Amino acid sequence: MSTSSAALVEVEAHKARVCSLLGTTPVERRGLADCLDLVLAEELLSPVALPPFDNSAMDGYAVHSGELAGASPEAPVELLVAEDIPAGRTDELSLLGGTAHRIMTGAPVPTGADAVVQVEWTDGGMPRVRVHREVKAGMNIRRGGEDVLAGTRVLAAGSVLGAAELGLAAAVGVSALPVFRPPRVLVLSTGSELVEPGRALRHGEIYESNGIMLATAVRQAGGQPELLRFVPDDVDAFHAALAPHLSTVDLVLTSGGVSAGAYEVVKDALSGHGVEFTKVAMQPGMPQGAGWYRGVPVVSLPGNPVSALVSFEVFLRPALLAARGAVDTERPRLTARLVEGLRAPAGRRQFRRGRYDATTGLVAMAGGPGSHLLSAMAQANCLIDVPEEVTELAAGDPVTVLLTR
Template sequence: MIPVSEAEQRILSLVQPLDRDRDTEQVPLLNAAGRVLAEPVISSLDFPHWDNSAMDGYAVRYADVQNCAPDRPVTLTIVEEIPAGYQPQKVVQSGQAARILTGSMLPAGADTVVMQEDTQRQGDRVTILTDPQPQAFVRQRGSYYQAGTPLLPAGYNLQATEIAVLAAAQQASVKVYRRPRVAILSTGSELVDLDRPLQPGQLVDSNQYALATLVAQAGAEPVPMGIVPDDPEMLRKAIAQAIATADLVLSSGGVSVGDYDYVDQILAELGADIHIRSVAIKPGKPLTVATFPTPPITPSPHHPISSPLLPSPTLYFGLPGNPASALVCCWRFVQPALKKLSGLPEPWKVSYVNAITVQPLNSDRKREAYVWGQLQLVNGSYQFKPAGGSHSSGNLINLIGTNGLAVIPAGEAAIAPGELIHVLPIP
């Protein structure tokens, strides 16, 4: 067994990010949410596009109002009204003002806005009752962003705010990395899909659905490949097909030391370099990580090998079969690998928050233990409450609502309530 931190480091060293030239595509902006930007975006527009008002009020020359006070008001002539979307037609001269609304373009000659609460208007005259600061309530052209400079760097994960910025910059489409393809297969003759009636001794393959969901949430493309029984030849064909058509493969089950655990043997026969066979983590000890330098089988009409995938090695994760073990390994090891693979910038490693445990946490000392439960922010500090019931790796039910994994370091048997712990937040 190798330590958890070493396993993470080895895995990240094996990941080759998608290529900026080969593994990209141009997509419409409305289809870009959750995608990773493959090249910097530079806009030809200043933000703001022109000097504009941050307040409803009056655009004036500062020199005309700099000495105003309630007992020394200044009265100006209103020469123009400027609603939003209107281009001013007049130049504000000394002794003049323009009525202006929030967001409206500042007229030539004016350099300051007096908010309407500090004025009194009668007809085409406005009296200024207080002295403003120079350039008050004026948003200067280019003060947010200057045209020709980088607007968004490559590697940005595009969410609603970035999409809004790109729309404002008139970027109808963007160049993004393609979504990494992740093949998912479940091993075990006891497994059936959810639409099949259960016979004695059978289990529903929940891992296929959980892992596909985690992959999609990470911005990758899940490729569910179904259930493979404990038959070496069928498993060989399924693994060969998976590694030939995906950037990363997740299989669950078949990596322990049982009589029907064939995954490691088959990986070796197919030419894999096996880098990890077990990790000192609980749950999740039987974890296999391997790489395939080139696709090991010739493409067929039914399962063609996409040419962009050829130059990059395929990364293979053989996860434990128990549901909690598979999920913990995915959260702890697979998601950092997907971050690096997808073109996101560093840091790729998982990050923790400090929290107070509200209940005791226990471990057998032998391995770094991960306890699932609820992470909450209470009065500005994080608190962690472990899930109730058995923390068996086969107990899928008490994983409901999990949003954090508390870490018990190897060598520690117990952590008392009120102590500070590290918790891995679950997205």
């Protein structure tokens, strides 16, 4: 295939292709402790009001507010303390005229009481209390249902379940939620030159980094990765390594072996089996593959580390988020101004690593455009998105950036 711009697939077209491979994962009902960062599959209607009853917002005394009119340090009002109400007391009480009930924060307010005077405005006495301040009706009382009414929606379908959401679900009495199962992704790293970090390198060998990098990116996108490393550049070995995993994963993600040279094992093994390899109008990350292998979706990324990670950001992260039921699948985008000029190849959409400063609104390049410069990727907090038709930008020009951190 020619590498001219006319022969290249547009970025958005390949992105749509990748997204079309994955439907949403099955819905499971999980206990709240197992729902962190998962996506709610159905809206949650509260079975109870929140608070479920009128309760005290303070440690103090439940009173009839009218009986404390004119109370002051010079002229305190004295009341008989008829009951003691700790949080958790379940019998229903009524407040009689001329009396008060000592009450703790969160305890149910007795019938007839229309205010709680905080303990600091009293002498804290038992069995009689002297109140030094008057109070208004409703003071220090949390009304039943003032936060949530029974039957109202408290969480929308598509909500990502964090600490606040799970706390709310527990507060309304729900112990389990229907959530989309995390996508199971086999991350397969090929290359006879790859060795495990920590081992001494021989001439011609490099440490394998794409596996842990992409498995981590999958996990950050809400997926459940399984890492299969050190598959050699041999078609039969590739098929044999893949076969035992196909029945348990939602996606196979490979890196490397997709270009036009010899020993491109992924391309050689999967071409003609439902996976289409193409060239996308982008830099870095031109060679790409996507399709089906024995009924399982496959996405094949280039092997250079920066190409692999940028390709994951552009194509696969949105697809994984959509598969797990997320509503918002895109990185935040904003406009910044370049600290320095840049050049880009004609006919290819360039994604440059950058450092965005939110205080100044400026973005600086992090390293050069080379797809092997992984250290610059680690320094970057954004990608600078340069359109296909743009070949040169000057310092101060506006650009679109995708915030990756």
